[in-house]
Amino acid sequence: MNGSSDTSQTDSTDVKGGLPGSGNSDSPQSPFSPASASSVSSSPVSASDDITLVANSAGKKVPKVIHYQPQRGTFDETTAVNGDSGSSTFRGVSSLASAATTASSSAAAAAQARVSQLQYNHNRVALDRSINTAAEFVHELRQENKTQPIHYPMTEDPDLDARLNSRDSRIAIMRQKSYSDSPEPTSTSEDSPFQILKIFFRFDPASGDVVGNLDKGALASLIDDKLSQVLRHLSSLKDRIDDTSSKVLVTGDLNSGKSAFCNALLRREVLPEDQEPCTSVFCEIIDALENDGVEEVHAVPIGSKYDIDDHRTFCKFQVSDLGELVYEAKTYSLLVIYVKDSRPPEQSLLRNGVIDIKLIDAPGLNLDSYHTTQLYSRQEEIDLVVFVVNAENHFTLSGREFISSAANDKNLIFVVVNKFDQIKNKDRCRGMIMQQLQPLSPETFKNADEFVHFVSAQNAIKPDGDPKGDPDEPDNNGDGRPDFDRLEASLRNFILEKRSLSKLLPAKTYLCKLYDDIARLAEINEKLYKDSRSAIKAQFDEVSPQYKDNVQNSVKVNEAIMKLIEDSSEKAYDYSRAHIREVIDGVGQAPLGVAFKGYSDISRFAISTQEGVINRILESVAESEDFARNNTSCAIDDIRRIGRQYLDEGSMPATKFVPEAMYSRKRDLFQRRIDTTFSFTDFVDPSLESFCKVCGVKLPSRTISAVIWAAFSKLWKTGLSGLVVMYGPHMFSTMTGIQSMSSLLPQAVTKKVLPWTVMGICIGLPIYYFYKDAPRAYQRKVVKKIKKELENEDYLSVNSLRISKEVRKVLNYPANDVSIGLNALIETSNSKRAKLIREMKKGESCTEFYGELIGRVKQQRNIVESYDLIGVD
Numbered sequence: 015m016n017g018s019s020d021t022s023q024t025d026s027t028d029v030k031g032g033l034p035g036s037g038n039s040d041s042p043q044s045p046f047s048p049a050s051a052s053s054v055s056s057s058p059v060s061a062s063d064d065i066t067l068v069a070n071s072a073g074k075k076v077p078k079v080i081h082y083q084p085q086r087g088t089f090d091e092t093t094a095v096n097g098d099s100g101s102s103t104f105r106g107v108s109s110l111a112s113a114a115t116t117a118s119s120s121a122a123a124a125a126q127a128r129v130s131q132l133q134y135n136h137n138r139v140a141l142d143r144s145i146n147t148a149a150e151f152v153h154e155l156r157q158e159n160k161t162q163p164i165h166y167p168m169t170e171d172p173d174l175d176a177r178l179n180s181r182d183s184r185i186a187i188m189r190q191k192s193y194s195d196s197p198e199p200t201s202t203s204e205d206s207p208f209q210i211l212k213i214f215f216r217f218d219p220a221s222g223d224v225v226g227n228l229d230k231g232a233l234a235s236l237i238d239d240k241l242s243q244v245l246r247h248l249s250s251l252k253d254r255i256d257d258t259s260s261k262v263l264v265t266g267d268l269n270s271g272k273s274a275f276c277n278a279l280l281r282r283e284v285l286p287e288d289q290e291p292c293t294s295v296f297c298e299i300i301d302a303l304e305n306d307g308v309e310e311v312h313a314v315p316i317g318s319k320y321d322i323d324d325h326r327t328f329c330k331f332q333v334s335d336l337g338e339l340v341y342e343a344k345t346y347s348l349l350v351i352y353v354k355d356s357r358p359p360e361q362s363l364l365r366n367g368v369i370d371i372k373l374i375d376a377p378g379l380n381l382d383s384y385h386t387t388q389l390y391s392r393q394e395e396i397d398l399v400v401f402v403v404n405a406e407n408h409f410t411l412s413g414r415e416f417i418s419s420a421a422n423d424k425n426l427i428f429v430v431v432n433k434f435d436q437i438k439n440k441d442r443c444r445g446m447i448m449q450q451l452q453p454l455s456p457e458t459f460k461n462a463d464e465f466v467h468f469v470s471a472q473n474a475i476k477p478d479g480d481p482k483g484d485p486d487e488p489d490n491n492g493d494g495r496p497d498f499d500r501l502e503a504s505l506r507n508f509i510l511e512k513r514s515l516s517k518l519l520p521a522k523t524y525l526c527k528l529y530d531d532i533a534r535l536a537e538i539n540e541k542l543y544k545d546s547r548s549a550i551k552a553q554f555d556e557v558s559p560q561y562k563d564n565v566q567n568s569v570k571v572n573e574a575i576m577k578l579i580e581d582s583s584e585k586a587y588d589y590s591r592a593h594i595r596e597v598i599d600g601v602g603q604a605p606l607g608v609a610f611k612g613y614s615d616i617s618r619f620a621i622s623t624q625e626g627v628i629n630r631i632l633e634s635v636a637e638s639e640d641f642a643r644n645n646t647s648c649a650i651d652d653i654r655r656i657g658r659q660y661l662d663e664g665s666m667p668a669t670k671f672v673p674e675a676m677y678s679r680k681r682d683l684f685q686r687r688i689d690t691t692f693s694f695t696d697f698v699d700p701s702l703e704s705f706c707k708v709c710g711v712k713l714p715s716r717t718i719s720a721v722i723w724a725a726f727s728k729l730w731k732t733g734l735s736g737l738v739v740m741y742g743p744h745m746f747s748t749m750t751g752i753q754s755m756s757s758l759l760p761q762a763v764t765k766k767v768l769p770w771t772v773m774g775i776c777i778g779l780p781i782y783y784f785y786k787d788a789p790r791a792y793q794r795k796v797v798k799k800i801k802k803e804l805e806n807e808d809y810l811s812v813n814s815l816r817i818s819k820e821v822r823k824v825l826n827y828p829a830n831d832v833s834i835g836l837n838a839l840i841e842t843s844n845s846k847r848a849k850l851i852r853e854m855k856k857g858e859s860c861t862e863f864y865g866e867l868i869g870r871v872k873q874q875r876n877i878v879e880s881y882d883l884i885g886v887d
């Protein structure tokens with residue numbers, strides 16, 4: 015029987031009244047990859063075939079539908095059963111013997127068997143669903159781990175030093191230790207709170223720290239690896255329970271007699287046995303009925319995937335070629351051996367008429383690490399492990415490692431202590447083996463009667479061995495057939511009758527352990543987030559006011575500094591305006607100190623005078639700039655002092671103040687704009703004041719002289735002066751009676767002295783005046799001219815503004831420094847605050863996620879726990 019369409023009928027049961035929602039049709043979408051999902055769906059549910067066990071079409075030589083009656087130990091063609099009365103203990107060989115005496119109750123047994131079959135299918139479908147649910151949980155954990163790395167508790171056992179996370183490395187290390195005869199390895203099972211989600215960490219003795227520098231990301235990736243490993247395992251579990259055949263893996267140390275054991279089961283020497291290590295290729299032994307009854311070997315080349323219907327995937331050989339083929343590990347990865355078993359179904363394990371059995375003979379554990387790794391991975395897809403141990407050697411290190419790993423998954427494994435015929439002190443050997451087994455597989459130890467057998471495989475096949483093999487015969491210490499028959503009966507019982515145990519129990523056990531682990535991991539994480547919540551809240555309460563204070567301080571400081579800048583700038587403006595105005599106003603009033611060396615030197619005098627005036631004004635501008643510099647320097651100190659109230663020196667980027675740099679770029683170039691040309695009229699600037707000064711006459715007062723001068727100027731300008739010249743003498747004589755001035759003087763004076771005197775005064779005095787007043791007149795005129803130009807271009811305001819602007823500009827640098835420092839403080843406290851808010855939110859959502867997950871996982875755990883597998887059979 016294989017997994018073809020006929021086989022699907024075997025387990026394809028429409029579960030009526032089974033577990034709520036069970037059955038593939040309404041199962042949630044499979045969380046596995048499409049490939050594995052499709053492999054599962056290849057067993058469609060059929061309501062009509064719920065309890066019929068069907069041999070495949072190749073089984074023409076046996077009844078098409080045969081039914082095993084375990085209590086009678088017989089088969090008939092009308093009753094479809096697979097189970098017994100539901101006893102929870104293993105019947106062993108005695109049950110077969112007693113079955114003969116209960117033939118009359120066959121109808122009742124058949125009915126019971128139907129119920130058993132129905133329950134088996136219920137459990138299988140329910141487990142199938144539970145595997146899907148478990149895979150969903152694992153997917154959720156993986157997703158969570160991506161967004162927020164899962165916290166994983168680490169063990170602190172220094173003995174874990176050399177343990178690595180990969181199975182290969184672990185095995186390699188174990189093997190290395192085994193070769194070096196090192197003491198028993200330290201198991202991490204006690205150190206880790208997990209059974210399935212156990213991660214091996216490397217202990218760093220130098221740092222005294224587990225896994226040394228393992229950061230969150232690396233840990234997350236380790237957890238992700240582990241979770242994807244679990245997903246793969248769940249997928250193979252699913253395949254395993256959906257697979258109608260049973261795979262029995264025969265493994266053990268090199269030369270322990272695995273091949274001899276397989277041969278003994280087949281009652282013929284199919285596999286080669288040798289003193290030297292020989293089996294280096296996996297051998298799958300299948301009933302020849304699966305190959306149209308033809309005995310042959312299909313050797314699958316490395317890299318090829320075996321398909322019996324595709325001849326390109328294997329090479330055909332005779333069974334007799336196996337002697338050479340088992341050494342061809344470099345060419346073949348698998349030898350599929352089809353053998354006939356002519357014994358009746360109630361005796362043959364392979365051709366039992368109930369289910370397909372594949373017997374897998376594996377290379378010895380200590381052959382090499384590659385084969386050991388292969389063995390570990392094959393172990394995951396098989397239903398039953400038969401571990402063959404050499405009674406002479408007991409359990410080796412690699413054997414112990416393998417058994418604890420397999421027992422973790424399977425709960426129950428068969429231990430065949432072979433070559434028992436070679437042992438003299440059998441009781442001592444038995445005691446020691448049992449002692450070694452107890453910690454490795456407690457369940458197997460508990461059920462040792464059924465699962466631990468001391469035999470001699472070689473003797474079992476000998477022609478002089480008891481051919482009938484009565485399993486009820488007392489133990490004869492492995493010297494002959496009875497011990498082996500007893501073993502075989504237990505094996506048959508477990509595989510065929512206790513199918514729930516052999517097929518479904520591993521899945522149930524694994525799921526329970528996985529649910530426990532997920533719940534434990536979720537509890538640890540939930541607790542962590544709950545615990546860290548109050549710590550984060552306390553931090554937030556501390557940081558939050560800091561942030562507010564920083565914002566307020568920043569506003570306050572910025573306002574103070576802005577005011578300081580405004581004040582300094584205004585002060586510079588006011589001072590500059592007042593000072594330059596004062597200088598411009600007074601520039602012409604004091605002598606400029608430019609010597610007038612006569613008219614021959616008039617050009618130099620003119621230029622020097624102009625320069626003198628301009629320089630005086632420029633000096634006043636420079637003085638204002640100096641004032642502004644000092645003022646700025648003080649203001650900078652003030653700004654830094656304000657900043658330091660809130661910032662430490664280091665957090666304030668100090669821009670260096672260079673006073674000379676101020677006003678170095680925008681110099682006042684006013685002198686270039688002044689018209690430096692001059693003319694004769696620039697030296698004439700008559701005024702009463704200057705006239706009096708030149709004549710050495712002191713004016714009565716400034717007011718009187720100003721009035722006189724004003725009147726004179728008016729007269730002169732309005733033309734009254736002409737009237738005075740024309741009619742003045744006439745009016746004078748009319749009013750005084752003096753005809754002419756000359757009549758008052760002697761004739762000689764009138765005629766000779768007076769004209770010359772008058773002429774001298776009228777011509778000489780002005781000439782003298784203008785000559786003498788020319789330098790001062792020029793100065794006055796130049797001052798007037800420059801002042802006018804300054805006024806035209808609003809020189810005063812422009813320069814005051816320029817000076818104050820520069821003050822503002824320079825002060826903005828330290829102000830900016832303080833502002834940057836304060837902003838950094840705000841930014842730091844704000845980002846701390848934001849981070850804490852994020853952490854709080856994340857913590858809340860994580861707490862919620864794990865809390866909810868724990869509830870769902872525990873609920874599922876209880877459901878799986880409630881599946882009664884033992885009671886079924």
Ligand SMILES: Nc1nc2c(ncn2[C@@H]2O[C@H](COP(=O)(O)OP(=O)(O)OP(=O)(O)O)[C@@H](O)[C@H]2O)c(=O)[nH]1
Binds near residue numbers: 272436
């Ligand atoms: N005395 C004795 N020798 C046995 C028994 N079973 C096997 N042998 C011998 O042990 C040797 C190894 O047996 P195999 O069956 O080849 O062992 P194996 O475990 O398959 O060997 P590998 O596949 O190479 O690891 C052979 O010489 C067998 O004849 C037994 O029960 N008693």
